[in-house]
Amino acid sequence: MRPIFAAICLFLVSPALAVADDPYTILGVSIDATGSNALDAQTIAMRRGQAMAAQRLIERMTLPEDRVGTPLDFGSAGAIDSIFDASAIAELISGLQIDNEQRSATRYLGELDVNFDRRAVVRLLTSYGVPFVESQARPTLVLPVYEAGGQFYLWDQNPWLSAWTSRSYAHALAPMIVPGDSAARSILSARDALALDEAGLREMASLYGVSRIAVLRGQERDGVRRMGGFLVSFDAGAEMAVDTWGPETVYGSWRDGAMSFVVGRENAWKREAIVRNTSTEEMRITVIYGGLTEWQSLQAAVTGASLVSDARLDAISRDGALMTVSHRGALEQLMSELAERGAALEEHPGLGWVVRSAF
Structure with a gap:
């Protein structure tokens, strides 16, 4: 280099x-x-x-x-x-x-x-007046499972995994993480991943610090490559949510298939996150936390959000803080960006708008 x-x-x-x-x-x-x-x-x-x-x-x-x-x-x-x-x-x-x-x-x-x-x-x-996305989505852990001869491979003999590890997707709008250390190998097998073993997937999510996992199955028959699978998410206090993705034909190499998946996730994030309303709105929020570390994390999530132009701390206690926030874009977009940053913005019947840890 x-x-x-x-x-x-x-x-x-x-x-x-x-x-x-x-x-x-x-x-x-x-x-x-x-x-x-x-x-x-x-x-x-x-x-x-x-x-x-x-x-x-x-x-x-x-x-x-x-x-x-x-x-x-x-x-x-x-x-x-x-x-x-x-x-x-x-x-x-x-x-x-x-x-x-x-x-x-x-x-x-x-x-x-x-x-x-x-x-x-x-x-x-x-x-040129072209709207653009201003932040990344939260990272996704990718588990590429390869099917060949009726067998399933996750860690070894897996060209689908090799395609993902051959380049970095950390700079993508929808960043992807590919596991590979010995700790990950001991948690899940290929069949466990395809069966959506919740305990194993939650342990993998915790190991890599993510709340999203993509279990992507790849197979090649008669020279035709196909991919599809599941998008799994874990939110605070919620059950595991699963969406089906694909299947799709891979045009080109497995590496092209990996890029196609990343680009698709990027486009989905852009359609959700691009701001078209540039006017500024002000709102009061209550940040709820259990200790100093959680407060610092939530404060950073709010003040560091690209849609937040100003954040003022009005009052603070041992378990909560009041803030006045000025933001651009629709409220739903702010909620989405904060969720990507690990903070859930939701309406509380007694406190109004509150921010708490998302996962």
């Missing part, structure tokens, strides 16, 4: 990629270009790679229908490098890094990781 420095050329804008699981990072952009000499090939490859990363980021943060009629409608306006020049794209970037670098006298190849400046991206999207 090799950091790229700005001194090389105009397009190399930052010394290294910041390590952060945020949605403004695009990983694994393949670059390959030829030129009249080695530097020319590298410059062309980097310019194309940064443009592809910028387009992927904008497509990640927005919905296609919201880009229609703007220069960001890549379907009709063309790729982003035909709309903006290289210097405009470079202004969106805060850091980058290159992996698997190969070069010759006239060719340059590699994989590019690009970290974008959130403020610059927000300015660009706002200038």
